[in-house]
Protein backbone atom coordinates (compact mmCIF):
# COMPACT_ATOMS: atom_id res chain seq x y z
CA UNK A 451 0.00 0.00 0.00
CA UNK A 452 1.41 3.39 -1.00
CA UNK A 453 0.77 6.59 0.93
CA UNK A 454 -0.58 9.46 -1.25
CA UNK A 455 -2.68 12.59 -0.67
CA UNK A 456 -5.06 12.32 2.27
CA UNK A 457 -8.17 10.29 1.57
CA UNK A 458 -11.61 10.47 3.15
CA UNK A 459 -14.20 7.70 3.15
CA UNK A 460 -17.70 8.51 4.40
CA UNK A 461 -20.17 5.66 4.79
CA UNK A 462 -23.68 7.08 4.91
CA UNK A 463 -26.65 5.33 6.50
CA UNK A 464 -30.29 6.44 6.51
CA UNK A 465 -32.13 9.33 5.01
CA UNK A 466 -31.48 12.05 2.44
CA UNK A 467 -30.61 14.46 5.24
CA UNK A 468 -27.64 12.24 6.07
CA UNK A 469 -26.66 12.14 2.38
CA UNK A 470 -26.67 15.95 2.41
CA UNK A 471 -24.72 16.09 5.69
CA UNK A 472 -22.09 13.72 4.25
CA UNK A 473 -21.64 16.00 1.21
CA UNK A 474 -21.21 19.03 3.49
CA UNK A 475 -18.72 17.18 5.72
CA UNK A 476 -16.64 16.22 2.67
CA UNK A 477 -16.74 19.87 1.53
CA UNK A 478 -15.64 21.07 5.01
CA UNK A 479 -12.67 18.70 4.89
CA UNK A 480 -11.63 19.45 1.30
CA UNK A 481 -9.58 22.54 2.26
CA UNK A 482 -7.59 20.30 4.63
CA UNK A 483 -6.47 18.21 1.66
CA UNK A 484 -8.93 15.32 2.03
CA UNK A 485 -10.13 13.84 -1.26
CA UNK A 486 -13.06 11.39 -1.19
CA UNK A 487 -12.50 7.70 -1.86
CA UNK A 488 -15.02 4.89 -2.29
CA UNK A 489 -12.62 2.40 -0.70
CA UNK A 490 -12.37 2.36 3.06
CA UNK A 491 -8.98 0.62 2.97
CA UNK A 492 -7.47 3.68 1.22
CA UNK A 493 -8.83 6.18 3.74
CA UNK A 494 -6.81 8.19 6.22
CA UNK A 495 -10.08 9.34 7.74
CA UNK A 496 -13.19 7.17 7.95
CA UNK A 497 -16.53 8.71 8.93
CA UNK A 498 -19.59 6.59 9.61
CA UNK A 499 -22.60 8.89 9.23
CA UNK A 500 -25.21 6.93 11.14
CA UNK A 501 -29.00 6.74 11.35
CA UNK A 502 -31.11 5.80 14.39
CA UNK A 503 -34.39 5.07 12.62
CA UNK A 504 -33.97 1.36 11.86
CA UNK A 505 -34.15 -1.47 14.37
CA UNK A 506 -31.02 -2.14 16.46
CA UNK A 507 -29.32 0.87 14.85
CA UNK A 508 -26.62 1.21 17.51
CA UNK A 509 -25.72 -2.52 17.39
CA UNK A 510 -25.33 -2.31 13.60
CA UNK A 511 -22.93 0.62 14.02
CA UNK A 512 -20.88 -1.30 16.60
CA UNK A 513 -20.58 -4.29 14.26
CA UNK A 514 -19.52 -1.94 11.41
CA UNK A 515 -16.91 -0.52 13.79
CA UNK A 516 -15.57 -4.07 14.21
CA UNK A 517 -14.85 -4.13 10.46
CA UNK A 518 -13.32 -0.65 10.64
CA UNK A 519 -11.04 -1.82 13.47
CA UNK A 520 -9.75 -4.73 11.33
CA UNK A 521 -9.09 -2.36 8.44
CA UNK A 522 -7.32 0.14 10.73
CA UNK A 523 -5.11 -2.67 12.04
CA UNK A 524 -4.32 -3.86 8.51
CA UNK A 525 -3.31 -0.29 7.50
CA UNK A 526 -1.21 0.05 10.66
CA UNK A 527 0.85 -2.96 9.47
CA UNK A 528 1.68 -0.93 6.34
CA UNK A 529 2.68 2.04 8.51
CA UNK A 530 -0.51 3.99 7.69
CA UNK A 531 -2.51 5.79 10.36
CA UNK A 532 -6.32 5.93 10.22
CA UNK A 533 -8.63 8.29 12.07
CA UNK A 534 -12.18 7.10 12.75
CA UNK A 535 -15.17 9.35 13.42
CA UNK A 536 -18.78 8.43 14.03
CA UNK A 537 -21.34 11.09 13.09
CA UNK A 538 -25.14 11.26 12.83
CA UNK A 539 -27.98 10.29 15.11
CA UNK A 540 -26.43 7.16 16.66
CA UNK A 541 -23.35 9.25 17.57
CA UNK A 542 -25.64 11.81 19.19
CA UNK A 543 -27.64 9.16 21.07
CA UNK A 544 -24.67 7.04 22.23
CA UNK A 545 -22.24 9.89 23.01
CA UNK A 546 -19.59 9.04 25.60
CA UNK A 547 -20.82 5.42 25.78
CA UNK A 548 -19.52 4.89 22.25
CA UNK A 549 -16.03 6.13 23.11
CA UNK A 550 -16.03 3.86 26.18
CA UNK A 551 -17.22 0.81 24.22
CA UNK A 552 -15.32 1.15 20.91
CA UNK A 553 -11.65 2.05 21.35
CA UNK A 554 -11.29 2.32 17.55
CA UNK A 555 -13.35 5.55 17.59
CA UNK A 556 -11.35 8.78 17.73
CA UNK A 557 -14.28 11.16 17.45
CA UNK A 558 -18.01 11.05 18.16
CA UNK A 559 -19.61 14.06 16.49
CA UNK A 560 -23.28 15.05 16.61
CA UNK A 561 -25.20 16.46 13.62
CA UNK A 562 -24.99 20.06 14.91
CA UNK A 563 -21.18 20.10 15.06
CA UNK A 564 -20.06 19.21 11.53
CA UNK A 565 -18.76 22.71 10.90
CA UNK A 566 -16.24 22.08 13.71
CA UNK A 567 -14.71 19.06 11.93
CA UNK A 568 -11.45 20.81 10.87
CA UNK A 569 -10.83 21.98 14.43
CA UNK A 570 -11.83 18.59 15.88
CA UNK A 571 -9.38 16.84 13.53
CA UNK A 572 -6.58 19.03 14.84
CA UNK A 573 -7.62 18.12 18.39
CA UNK A 574 -7.57 14.41 17.45
CA UNK A 575 -3.88 14.74 16.54
CA UNK A 576 -2.97 15.54 20.13
CA UNK A 577 -5.77 13.88 22.11
CA UNK A 578 -4.98 10.84 24.25
CA UNK A 579 -8.44 9.28 23.90
CA UNK A 580 -11.62 9.72 21.89
CA UNK A 581 -13.17 13.19 21.54
CA UNK A 582 -16.84 13.88 22.14
CA UNK A 583 -18.61 16.70 20.24
CA UNK A 584 -22.33 16.20 20.80
CA UNK A 585 -23.46 19.54 22.28
CA UNK A 586 -26.22 21.44 20.56
CA UNK A 587 -24.25 24.65 19.95
CA UNK A 588 -26.33 27.81 19.65
CA UNK A 589 -24.45 29.01 16.55
CA UNK A 590 -25.82 28.16 13.12
CA UNK A 591 -23.61 25.39 11.76
CA UNK A 592 -24.65 26.18 8.19
CA UNK A 593 -23.18 29.67 8.50
CA UNK A 594 -19.83 28.09 9.38
CA UNK A 595 -19.69 25.45 6.64
CA UNK A 596 -17.84 26.40 3.43
CA UNK A 597 -19.84 27.56 0.37
CA UNK A 598 -20.98 24.79 -2.00
CA UNK A 599 -18.22 24.16 -4.57
CA UNK A 600 -18.67 25.42 -8.12
CA UNK A 601 -17.68 22.14 -9.65
CA UNK A 602 -20.42 20.50 -11.69
CA UNK A 603 -23.17 19.50 -9.26
CA UNK A 604 -25.71 16.68 -9.45
CA UNK A 605 -28.69 17.46 -11.75
CA UNK A 606 -30.85 16.85 -8.69
CA UNK A 607 -29.45 18.28 -5.45
CA UNK A 608 -30.52 18.36 -1.81
CA UNK A 609 -30.55 21.44 0.38
CA UNK A 610 -31.34 21.14 4.09
CA UNK A 611 -33.52 24.08 5.14
CA UNK A 612 -34.80 22.86 8.48
CA UNK A 613 -33.53 20.53 11.20
CA UNK A 614 -34.90 19.05 14.38
CA UNK A 615 -38.49 18.50 15.43
CA UNK A 616 -40.86 19.72 18.16
CA UNK A 617 -43.61 17.17 17.50
CA UNK A 618 -42.41 14.39 19.85
CA UNK A 619 -44.14 11.41 18.26
CA UNK A 620 -43.77 8.78 20.97
CA UNK A 621 -41.87 6.30 18.76
CA UNK A 622 -39.30 8.70 17.34
CA UNK A 623 -35.78 9.64 18.40
CA UNK A 624 -35.43 12.73 16.18
CA UNK A 625 -36.43 15.34 18.81
CA UNK A 626 -33.70 13.89 21.06
CA UNK A 627 -30.94 13.37 18.47
CA UNK A 628 -31.51 16.43 16.25
CA UNK A 629 -32.95 18.76 18.89
CA UNK A 630 -35.58 21.48 18.60
CA UNK A 631 -36.83 22.82 15.26
CA UNK A 632 -34.44 25.19 13.56
CA UNK A 633 -34.97 26.90 10.19
CA UNK A 634 -32.18 28.37 8.10
CA UNK A 635 -32.54 32.01 7.03
CA UNK A 636 -33.97 32.52 3.53
CA UNK A 637 -30.91 34.46 2.32
CA UNK A 638 -28.56 31.54 3.14
CA UNK A 639 -30.82 29.08 1.28
CA UNK A 640 -31.09 31.36 -1.75
CA UNK A 641 -27.31 31.72 -1.87
CA UNK A 642 -26.83 27.94 -1.69
CA UNK A 643 -29.44 27.27 -4.38
CA UNK A 644 -27.87 29.94 -6.63
CA UNK A 645 -24.47 28.19 -6.29
CA UNK A 646 -26.01 24.80 -7.10
CA UNK A 647 -27.85 26.29 -10.10
CA UNK A 648 -24.63 27.81 -11.35
CA UNK A 649 -22.88 24.49 -10.89
CA UNK A 650 -25.46 22.69 -13.03
CA UNK A 651 -28.27 21.49 -10.73
CA UNK A 652 -31.76 21.62 -12.27
CA UNK A 653 -33.82 20.15 -9.46
CA UNK A 654 -33.68 21.06 -5.76
CA UNK A 655 -35.20 19.01 -2.98
CA UNK A 656 -35.59 20.98 0.23
CA UNK A 657 -34.92 18.75 3.22
CA UNK A 658 -35.98 18.85 6.84
CA UNK A 659 -37.06 16.36 9.48
CA UNK A 660 -40.29 18.37 9.55
CA UNK A 661 -39.75 20.50 6.47
CA UNK A 662 -43.21 22.01 6.15
CA UNK A 663 -42.84 23.47 9.66
CA UNK A 664 -40.15 25.72 8.07
CA UNK A 665 -40.25 29.23 9.52
CA UNK A 666 -37.02 30.96 8.53
CA UNK A 667 -36.19 34.61 8.69
CA UNK A 668 -36.82 36.34 5.36
CA UNK A 669 -34.75 39.13 3.86
CA UNK A 670 -37.63 41.48 4.84
CA UNK A 671 -37.07 40.59 8.50
CA UNK A 672 -40.33 38.59 8.63
CA UNK A 673 -40.80 34.88 9.17
CA UNK A 674 -41.23 33.06 5.84
CA UNK A 675 -43.26 29.86 5.43
CA UNK A 676 -42.14 26.93 3.29
CA UNK A 677 -44.63 27.98 0.60
CA UNK A 678 -43.17 31.48 0.45
CA UNK A 679 -39.64 30.06 0.29
CA UNK A 680 -40.62 27.69 -2.55
CA UNK A 681 -42.32 30.53 -4.45
CA UNK A 682 -39.10 32.54 -4.24
CA UNK A 683 -36.92 29.60 -5.32
CA UNK A 684 -39.21 29.03 -8.32
CA UNK A 685 -37.95 32.40 -9.62
CA UNK A 686 -34.39 31.04 -10.05
CA UNK A 687 -34.36 30.54 -13.85
CA UNK A 688 -31.98 27.54 -13.98
CA UNK A 689 -33.98 25.61 -11.37
CA UNK A 690 -36.70 23.78 -13.25
CA UNK A 691 -38.01 21.48 -10.52
CA UNK A 692 -38.66 21.81 -6.79
CA UNK A 693 -39.51 19.17 -4.21
CA UNK A 694 -39.58 19.00 -0.41
CA UNK A 695 -39.53 16.24 2.18
CA UNK A 696 -40.48 15.12 4.91
CA UNK A 697 -43.72 16.75 5.93
CA UNK A 698 -46.15 16.46 8.84
CA UNK A 699 -49.91 16.54 8.10
CA UNK A 700 -50.46 19.23 10.76
CA UNK A 701 -48.14 21.63 8.94
CA UNK A 702 -49.75 21.37 5.46
CA UNK A 703 -51.22 24.87 5.42
CA UNK A 704 -53.55 26.35 2.78
CA UNK A 705 -50.72 28.37 1.20
CA UNK A 706 -48.63 25.25 0.62
CA UNK A 707 -51.60 23.26 -0.72
CA UNK A 708 -52.46 26.10 -3.10
CA UNK A 709 -48.86 26.24 -4.30
CA UNK A 710 -49.20 22.65 -5.55
CA UNK A 711 -52.05 23.93 -7.73
CA UNK A 712 -50.39 26.98 -9.19
CA UNK A 713 -46.59 26.57 -9.26
CA UNK A 714 -45.57 24.40 -12.22
CA UNK A 715 -42.00 23.99 -10.95
CA UNK A 716 -43.29 22.28 -7.77
CA UNK A 717 -43.37 18.61 -8.73
CA UNK A 718 -46.63 16.68 -8.30
CA UNK A 719 -45.27 14.36 -5.61
CA UNK A 720 -45.76 14.57 -1.86
CA UNK A 721 -44.41 12.35 0.91
CA UNK A 722 -46.85 12.72 3.79
CA UNK A 723 -46.55 10.11 6.57
CA UNK A 724 -49.78 9.04 8.31
CA UNK A 725 -48.31 6.13 10.38
CA UNK A 726 -51.63 4.51 11.37
CA UNK A 727 -55.28 4.52 10.27
CA UNK A 728 -56.55 4.08 13.84
CA UNK A 729 -57.31 7.22 15.87
CA UNK A 730 -56.60 5.34 19.10
CA UNK A 731 -53.10 4.43 17.88
CA UNK A 732 -52.53 7.89 16.40
CA UNK A 733 -53.29 9.36 19.85
CA UNK A 734 -50.87 6.89 21.51
CA UNK A 735 -48.27 7.92 18.92
CA UNK A 736 -48.93 11.61 19.76
CA UNK A 737 -49.37 12.30 16.06
CA UNK A 738 -51.76 15.22 16.69
CA UNK A 739 -54.07 14.28 13.79
CA UNK A 740 -56.86 11.77 13.16
CA UNK A 741 -57.38 9.44 10.20
CA UNK A 742 -60.28 11.60 9.01
CA UNK A 743 -58.20 14.77 9.24
CA UNK A 744 -55.57 13.04 7.09
CA UNK A 745 -57.98 11.89 4.38
CA UNK A 746 -59.66 15.33 4.43
CA UNK A 747 -56.26 16.90 3.87
CA UNK A 748 -55.55 14.53 0.98
CA UNK A 749 -58.86 15.58 -0.57
CA UNK A 750 -57.84 19.26 -0.42
CA UNK A 751 -54.39 18.53 -1.87
CA UNK A 752 -55.93 16.53 -4.74
CA UNK A 753 -58.43 19.30 -5.38
CA UNK A 754 -55.49 21.68 -5.86
CA UNK A 755 -53.37 19.24 -7.91
CA UNK A 756 -55.45 16.29 -9.17
CA UNK A 757 -52.51 14.28 -10.60
CA UNK A 758 -50.36 14.45 -7.44
CA UNK A 759 -48.55 11.21 -6.53
CA UNK A 760 -48.77 10.52 -2.80
CA UNK A 761 -46.28 8.66 -0.70
CA UNK A 762 -46.35 7.86 3.01
CA UNK A 763 -44.78 6.10 6.02
CA UNK A 764 -46.73 3.50 8.00
CA UNK A 765 -45.84 1.68 11.23
CA UNK A 766 -47.51 -1.65 12.05
CA UNK A 767 -47.49 -3.39 15.43
CA UNK A 768 -47.31 -0.21 17.52
CA UNK A 769 -47.93 -1.11 21.21
CA UNK A 770 -51.63 -1.81 21.78
CA UNK A 771 -52.46 -2.20 18.04
CA UNK A 772 -55.37 -4.64 17.64
CA UNK A 773 -56.60 -6.39 14.49
CA UNK A 774 -59.29 -3.71 14.24
CA UNK A 775 -56.69 -0.93 14.43
CA UNK A 776 -54.67 -2.61 11.69
CA UNK A 777 -57.80 -3.00 9.53
CA UNK A 778 -58.27 0.77 9.83
CA UNK A 779 -54.75 1.24 8.45
CA UNK A 780 -55.53 -1.03 5.48
CA UNK A 781 -58.76 0.89 4.85
CA UNK A 782 -56.89 4.19 4.76
CA UNK A 783 -54.32 2.79 2.31
CA UNK A 784 -57.14 1.58 0.03
CA UNK A 785 -58.99 4.88 0.29
CA UNK A 786 -56.01 7.09 -0.59
CA UNK A 787 -54.36 4.88 -3.26
CA UNK A 788 -50.70 5.73 -2.65
CA UNK A 789 -48.18 5.84 -5.50
CA UNK A 790 -45.53 4.73 -3.02
CA UNK A 791 -45.37 3.85 0.68
CA UNK A 792 -42.71 2.86 3.19
CA UNK A 793 -43.91 0.47 5.87
CA UNK A 794 -42.11 -0.71 8.99
CA UNK A 795 -42.68 -3.05 11.91
CA UNK A 796 -42.62 -1.05 15.14
CA UNK A 797 -39.45 -1.52 17.15
CA UNK A 798 -38.76 0.27 20.41
CA UNK A 799 -36.15 3.02 20.51
CA UNK A 800 -34.56 3.29 23.95
CA UNK A 801 -35.45 6.57 25.64
CA UNK A 802 -38.68 7.16 23.66
CA UNK A 803 -42.04 7.12 25.50
CA UNK A 804 -43.47 4.27 23.36
CA UNK A 805 -40.65 1.92 24.41
CA UNK A 806 -42.31 1.62 27.84
CA UNK A 807 -45.92 1.35 26.68
CA UNK A 808 -47.84 -1.80 27.67
CA UNK A 809 -49.25 -4.12 24.99
CA UNK A 810 -46.13 -4.62 22.86
CA UNK A 811 -47.31 -6.65 19.85
CA UNK A 812 -45.80 -10.12 19.29
CA UNK A 813 -43.21 -10.13 16.51
CA UNK A 814 -45.03 -12.85 14.52
CA UNK A 815 -48.32 -10.90 14.61
CA UNK A 816 -46.61 -7.66 13.56
CA UNK A 817 -44.71 -9.57 10.81
CA UNK A 818 -47.97 -11.00 9.41
CA UNK A 819 -49.57 -7.54 9.39
CA UNK A 820 -46.56 -6.04 7.64
CA UNK A 821 -46.79 -8.69 4.91
CA UNK A 822 -50.48 -8.01 4.27
CA UNK A 823 -49.87 -4.27 4.23
CA UNK A 824 -46.95 -4.56 1.84
CA UNK A 825 -48.92 -6.63 -0.67
CA UNK A 826 -51.65 -3.99 -0.62
CA UNK A 827 -49.08 -1.21 -1.13
CA UNK A 828 -47.52 -3.15 -4.01
CA UNK A 829 -50.90 -3.42 -5.70
CA UNK A 830 -51.44 0.31 -5.29
CA UNK A 831 -47.96 1.20 -6.60
CA UNK A 832 -48.34 -1.13 -9.60
CA UNK A 833 -51.70 0.44 -10.45
CA UNK A 834 -50.23 3.96 -10.28
CA UNK A 835 -47.23 3.05 -12.44
CA UNK A 836 -49.33 1.11 -14.97
CA UNK A 837 -51.53 4.20 -15.37
CA UNK A 838 -48.53 6.08 -16.77
CA UNK A 839 -47.84 3.63 -19.61
CA UNK A 840 -48.77 5.24 -22.91
CA UNK A 841 -48.27 8.75 -21.54
CA UNK A 842 -45.45 11.14 -22.31
CA UNK A 843 -43.58 12.52 -19.26
CA UNK A 844 -40.82 15.09 -18.80
CA UNK A 845 -37.85 13.22 -17.34
CA UNK A 846 -34.82 14.86 -15.72
CA UNK A 847 -31.87 12.71 -16.87
CA UNK A 848 -29.57 12.18 -13.87
CA UNK A 849 -27.00 9.51 -14.78
CA UNK A 850 -25.81 6.80 -17.12
CA UNK A 851 -27.99 3.69 -17.09
CA UNK A 852 -26.82 0.20 -16.16
CA UNK A 853 -26.65 -0.86 -19.80
CA UNK A 854 -24.44 0.87 -22.38
CA UNK A 855 -26.29 3.53 -24.35
CA UNK A 856 -28.89 3.89 -21.63
CA UNK A 857 -29.59 6.81 -19.30
CA UNK A 858 -31.74 7.04 -16.19
CA UNK A 859 -33.74 9.95 -14.86
CA UNK A 860 -36.79 10.77 -12.75
CA UNK A 861 -40.38 11.43 -13.72
CA UNK A 862 -42.28 14.30 -12.07
CA UNK A 863 -43.82 11.56 -9.89
CA UNK A 864 -40.38 10.50 -8.63
CA UNK A 865 -40.11 7.12 -10.37
CA UNK A 866 -36.78 6.21 -12.00
CA UNK A 867 -37.19 6.15 -15.81
CA UNK A 868 -34.79 4.20 -18.06
CA UNK A 869 -34.41 5.15 -21.69
CA UNK A 870 -31.93 4.75 -24.50
CA UNK A 871 -29.95 7.94 -24.96
CA UNK A 872 -26.58 9.64 -24.89
CA UNK A 873 -25.05 10.59 -21.56
CA UNK A 874 -24.83 14.12 -23.02
CA UNK A 875 -28.48 14.30 -21.92
CA UNK A 876 -27.51 14.20 -18.23
CA UNK A 877 -28.82 17.36 -16.60
CA UNK A 878 -31.56 17.93 -19.17
CA UNK A 879 -35.29 17.41 -19.06
CA UNK A 880 -36.47 15.33 -22.01
CA UNK A 881 -39.94 14.19 -23.07
CA UNK A 882 -40.17 10.41 -22.77
CA UNK A 883 -42.97 8.17 -24.04
CA UNK A 884 -43.50 5.60 -21.29
CA UNK A 885 -43.74 2.12 -22.78
CA UNK A 886 -43.53 -0.19 -19.74
CA UNK A 887 -43.79 -0.22 -15.95
CA UNK A 888 -41.44 -2.55 -14.08
CA UNK A 889 -41.20 -3.43 -10.39
CA UNK A 890 -39.66 -0.15 -9.25
CA UNK A 891 -39.12 1.84 -12.42
CA UNK A 892 -40.54 2.87 -15.78
CA UNK A 893 -39.08 2.34 -19.23
CA UNK A 894 -39.54 4.78 -22.07
CA UNK A 895 -38.44 6.11 -25.42
CA UNK A 896 -37.30 9.68 -25.95
CA UNK A 897 -39.93 11.47 -27.98
CA UNK A 898 -38.85 11.86 -31.56
CA UNK A 899 -37.91 15.39 -32.52
CA UNK A 900 -36.24 16.10 -29.17
CA UNK A 901 -33.23 18.32 -29.69
CA UNK A 902 -30.12 18.11 -27.56
CA UNK A 903 -28.95 21.46 -26.27
CA UNK A 904 -25.57 22.42 -24.86
CA UNK A 905 -25.74 22.19 -21.05
CA UNK A 906 -25.02 25.35 -19.06
CA UNK A 907 -21.44 24.97 -17.85
CA UNK A 908 -20.34 26.21 -14.47
CA UNK A 909 -17.35 28.53 -14.25
CA UNK A 910 -15.08 26.16 -12.34
Ligand code: SF4
Pocket residue numbers: 615616617618619622623624625659660698
Ligand atom coordinates in the same frame (compact mmCIF):
# COMPACT_ATOMS: atom_id res chain seq x y z
S1 SF4 B 1 -42.89 14.50 13.23
FE1 SF4 B 1 -41.43 13.07 12.29
S2 SF4 B 1 -39.40 13.68 13.06
FE2 SF4 B 1 -40.93 14.70 14.37
S3 SF4 B 1 -41.18 13.31 16.11
FE3 SF4 B 1 -42.78 12.76 14.63
S4 SF4 B 1 -41.85 11.12 13.35
FE4 SF4 B 1 -40.16 12.14 14.47
